[in-house]
Amino acid sequence: MKKEKVIVIGAGLCGLYTAFLLQKKGIEVLILEANTRIGGRIKTITGTTAVTMEMGATWFGNQHRHLLEVLHILELPYFRQHTKGISLFETMSFVPPQKFEISDSKEPSFRIVGGTATLIEKLVSEIGLQHIKTQTKIIAIKEQNNQLIVTDSSGSSYSADKVISTIPPNLLVNSVIFEPKLPDNFTQLAKKTHTWMGESIKFAVEYKTPFWKQNNYSGTLFSQASIIQEMYDHSTADNSGFALKGFLNGGTAVLSFEERKEKVIAQLTTFFGPEASDYVAYYESVWREEPLTFQPYEQLVLAHQNNGHSLFKTPLLNEKLYVSGAETANQNPGYMDGAIFAAKTIASQF
Ligand SMILES: Cc1cc2nc3c(=O)[nH]c(=O)nc-3n(C[C@H](O)[C@H](O)[C@H](O)COP(=O)(O)OP(=O)(O)OC[C@H]3O[C@@H](n4cnc5c(N)ncnc54)[C@H](O)[C@@H]3O)c2cc1C
Structure with a gap:
């Protein structure tokens, strides 16, 4: 099993900018991206x-x-x-x-x-393509011995001290299995969090x-x-x-x-x-x-509903799992600006 300090899930704008900022702090980061393509909603x-x-x-x-x-x-x-x-x-x-x-x-x-892809290309060249693993769809995150074990759909596992997810919240709680389970109030909130433009x-x-x-x-x-x-x-x-x-x-x-x-x-x-x-x-x-962006909601969710909610500020799984992405930002959530703001917010905690 590979050992990484910080794993960022998702190579959209938020994931890439988070990695860029963490690298500037000398932190080793691996980005895991499900798609063949880097950029997410860009x-x-x-x-x-x-x-x-x-x-x-x-x-x-x-x-x-x-x-x-x-x-x-x-x-x-x-x-x-x-x-x-x-x-x-x-x-x-x-x-x-x-x-x-x-x-x-x-x-x-x-x-x-x-x-807009020039922004993604520039960030990728700054981060280094070798720190981004595409076609790696995360399906499970498990807390074990003070580490988080992240498993992808091919069965490969990665261990990290901290994991930052940038998967849109509604998609995250519907596509990744957590052990132990995430708090119910968080899961319910994520299911009612609108994914902008989904x-x-x-x-x-x-x-x-x-x-x-x-x-x-x-x-x-x-x-x-x-x-x-x-x-x-x-x-x-x-x-x-x-x-x-x-x-x-x-x-x-x-x-x-x-x-x-x-x-x-x-x-x-x-x-x-x-x-x-x-x-x-x-x-x-x-x-x-696009199954890596949109997941139908269980009930009617309005545009921007719960975007930037205060519950997204608190890390989960004993402060090892950060839920990020444009929808979690409390400034211009859902937008590119929100994706950058969310990245800055999380990176400032490291
Ligand atoms: C049609 C459209 C128009 C838009 N227009 C504008 C605009 O004009 N201005 C503006 O500011 N914003 C606009 N936006 C919003 C903007 O695109 C987003 O705010 C921003 O790109 C979100 O970045 P992100 O990194 O938070 O999320 P995303 O870009 O969604 O990145 C999440 C990443 O996670 C990956 N992923 C998902 N599931 C998994 C998994 N299980 N394992 C690993 N990886 C996974 C996805 O493939 C994706 O790469 C638009 C969005 C869309 C769709």
């Missing part, structure tokens, strides 16, 4: 043209000061979301959408140059040209009547790659990929004209079908 895909598209986390603002601080430390540039031009708001399917313009004075939202469907349509901008549209669209509920221009910072990207109505998870794609292209063609049907590729991520 998932940037690259198109066949020069465009990168965010299937997960994208935007942040000036209020997200913990994230901004990290971008500054890691020297990662960011840019303002494009909103200039005519935006559309569709209230009813049988009435044309209302046109409006977003004022420049509105508090801006930003995107990371090159895509139910969402993100889509992106890649184009050769930004025809919407050429026709004086911003690419921003809100709809209460069609499949696309919210959408923005997703051109790269240097305007070399072009896409439209946003969220689909969550109810369309029951449709097939092809059915959703057809409806998206039809809606875009109605709003922006026939050029919208001349796309390079259509992409989507149905997050409720």
Whole structure:
């Protein structure tokens, strides 16, 4: 059995930044990640043209000061979301959408140059890939002789003095067996803790040209009547790659990929004209079908419910198990900023 001082479960933003901070303190860390992919809810895909598209986390603002601080430390540039031009708001399917313009004075939202995954890539290069073990799904955590024994789905075990889980709380208590059992009040709380964006469907349509901008549209669209509920221009910072990207109505998870794609292209063609049907590729991520993010709730849980709850502050299993992740932060929980804040909170206790 391998012996590690600290094990971090999950190589999303919170797990990676926690490891980064602990390493700076000279602490030996091993990150165990179930997926083949590193990044968790940060998932940037690259198109066949020069465009990168965010299937997960994208935007942040000036209020997200913990994230901004990290971008500054890691020297990662960011840019303002494009909103200039005519935006559309569709209230009813049988009435044309209302046109409006977003004022420049509105508090801006930003995107990371090159895509949010550059933040993940930079952290991985700082931590060292050798400290991250992917395809390692943790299924059990057991307290034994003042250590925690962490077991993965292949039966391999790892021993640590302390374990920091960054698995979203509802998923954690539904997918990992603890010995001894975690306190009932904690388990009940975790089951009622919302995983931010877990139910969402993100889509992106890649184009050769930004025809919407050429026709004086911003690419921003809100709809209460069609499949696309919210959408923005997703051109790269240097305007070399072009896409439209946003969220689909969550109810369309029951449709097939092809059915959703057809409806998206039809809606875009109605709003922006026939050029919208001349796309390079259509992409989507149905997050409720991602078992390493989403776990159905036992009862109705509202957006952000119990995020940042005070019970997440107390380590469990005789102060050896820390439950972390964006949802546990008491500043901007659920967001990238929350993931950073949670990492800072836990790392400060070491
Ligand atoms: C569609 C979408 C859009 C979003 N948009 C924004 C946005 O615009 N702005 C913003 O600030 N935030 C946004 N977010 C939220 C943001 O992505 C999260 O706050 C942040 O990425 C969470 O990081 P985390 O490390 O806490 O959790 P996660 O990224 O969920 O990381 C948890 C990790 O644990 C791993 N894991 C799960 N189970 C196991 C197991 N049993 N064993 C080992 N590993 C396991 C997972 O694979 C994952 O890598 C969005 C999220 C989604 C899904």
